[in-house]
Amino acid sequence: MTLAGWILMAASVGATTGLFAWCLWRVLRTPESRDKLHGMLDTEREIEERDR
C-alpha cells in the first residue's frame, strides 16, 4: 500500500462516510422527522382548508 493509495482510500472512504453520517445526523436531529408524512389526499385537504 503506497502513500498515494492511503491518501486516496482515506479521502474516498472518509468523504462518503462523513457525508452520510452528517446527512443522517441532520435528518435525525430535525424534529419533523418524527412527524407523520402524508399522501396527496391529505395535502389536497390542507390546500382546501387553507383556501377556505
Added chain:
Amino acid sequence: MRLARGRWADITGAVSNATQAWGSRLGVILAVTGSAVGLGNFLRFPGLAAKYEGGAFMVPYFVSLLVLGLPLAWAEWAMGRRGGAAGYHSCPGIFRALWKWKGSPYAGVFGLIVPVMIYMYYVIIESWCLGYAWKYLSGAMALGNDPAAYGAMFQSWTGMAADGSVFQGGGAPLVCLALCVLLNFFLIYRGLSKGIELFCLWAMPVLVLCALVVLVRVLTLGTPDPAKPDLNVLNGLGFMWNPRTEQVGFLEALMNGKMWMEAASQIFFSLSVGFGVVITYASYLRRSDDIALSATTSVAGNEFCEVSLGGMITVPAAFVFLGAAGAVGGTFALGFHTLPLVFERMPLGQFFGFLWFFLLFLAAVTSSLSMLQPAIAFLEEGLGLDRKGSVLLLAVITLIGTAFILFFSKGLAALDTIDFWVGTFCIFVLACIQCFLFAWVLGVKKGMEELDRGALLRIPGWFPFVIQYVSPLYLLAIFGIWAYQNMGGYVKSFQDPANDVVRWSIGFILLNFAFFLFLIHRAVRRWSAALPRPPEAGP
C-alpha cells in the same frame, strides 16, 4: 382555481384508490437508499475500481457523482413531489401533470417498463443470493478448494447449461424463487408504510451491520498463507486503492476515456436514477416536506455502502486468497464464483459466507420491492384497481416474465438481452426524458422553487447550470459512447439465425411495451373523462 383544486381533489379521490403515505422521513430515505443499494455496490463497483487502477478511478467517479448522480437525484425527487401534489404517483400520471403535451403520459411508459421488466430477472438473482445464504447456513457450501466446483454449482443453480434445466433439476432454486416472489408481493400488498418502509427500516441497518462484520473479518485477515507473504490485507487494499503509476503517470491514467464512461455508468446505475422508482417514492411526500436533504442523504447512503463497504471488502478479500488474477471480474464471476472460494479458505468462512449472501439478499429485496411500486401506483390511479386487484394483476404479469427468463436460461441469454435493452438502454432513455423534463419543460426556476420548498439543505448555486447543460450533455455523451461500443454486438446477435432466444426476448420486451401503452391509453381516457388536465401543482 379554488373550485378546480377542490374538484380535482374529489376526482383524484374517486379515480384512485391510492391513499398510500410514508410514515416517517427516515423511512422514505431508507426506502430510496434501499432501492439504490444492490449487487452493483458490493460487486460491480469494486471490480471496476480494481480494473481501472484503483485510486485513479475515483476521480471520474466523484466527478460523475457531482455532475450527474446528485443533480439527477434532486431533479427526480422534485418532479415526484410536484406530481404527487397534482394527485399522481406513477410516471405516466406525473409526466401528464408536469408536461402539457398530449403524448407525455405515453412517454411515461419507460417509467413502468423499466422497473417491471428489471424486476422479472432481478428477483431470480435475488433468489440465487437467498439460495447461497441458505447453503452456507446449512453447511452445504463446503465444496473444497477446486474453483471448478463453484462454477459447476452456479451453472446448475442458474440452469446456464441448457434451456429449461432449472425446472428439471432439484427444486431448491424454484423454492427460493417462490419464497422471494411471495416475500416481495406480501410486502407490496401491505402497502407503502407497513410493507416497503417497515421492511427497509430494519433491513437497511441489518445489511450495514452484516457488511461491517464481514469488513472487520477481511481487515483482520493478516497474511493467511505464510508461504505467500505478498498476499496480505495491506497489499489487497493497495491493489484496490493504489494509483498504479509504474507504467503511466496519474494524470496520464486520467486520460483514459473508457474509464470516465464506466465511472459515469457506475454512478448512474448505482443511484437508480432514471429507474422511475424515485419519482414514484417522492410523489407520496407532503408538499412542504424536505426533499433536498432527503435526496442527498439517500445518495450519501448509497455511496457509503458502495465505497466505504463494497470498496473495502470484495477486492481485498479476493486478493488475499487468490491474488491479483482472482480479484478482478464481472458481477456474477466475482460474486458467485470467486467469493465462495474465498470464504472456503477463510477461517469461519461458512458463517461469513452466510452473512455476505444474506446482506446481498437484503440489498436485492429492498431494490426489487421498489421496482414493483411504480406499476402498483399506475394500476391503482390509472385503472382504478384496489390494492388486491393491482397486486394480483402485477403478480401475473411479472410471473409470466420471470418464467420466460427462467426457462431460457442457457448462457443466461434471455436475462442478458432484457438487461441490455431494458436495464441499460431504456434507463438511459428515461433518464434523458427526466433530465429534459426538469430542466427544459418544468424549467430550472420552478425546479429550484420546488427543491427549496421545505428544504433542510441549501441546494448549491451551480445546480441550475449543471442540470440544464452539463448533465444532459454528459448523459448524452455516455449514452452515445455506450451505444457505439455495445449496440453493434447486440444487433449482430439479433440477426444471428442461431440466436432465437435473443429475438424472442426482444419480442417479449415489445409485447410488454404494447401492453403498457394500451393500459396508459385506457388511463388517459379515464383521467380525461374525469377532468381534462390536473391543476398546475404550483406553490
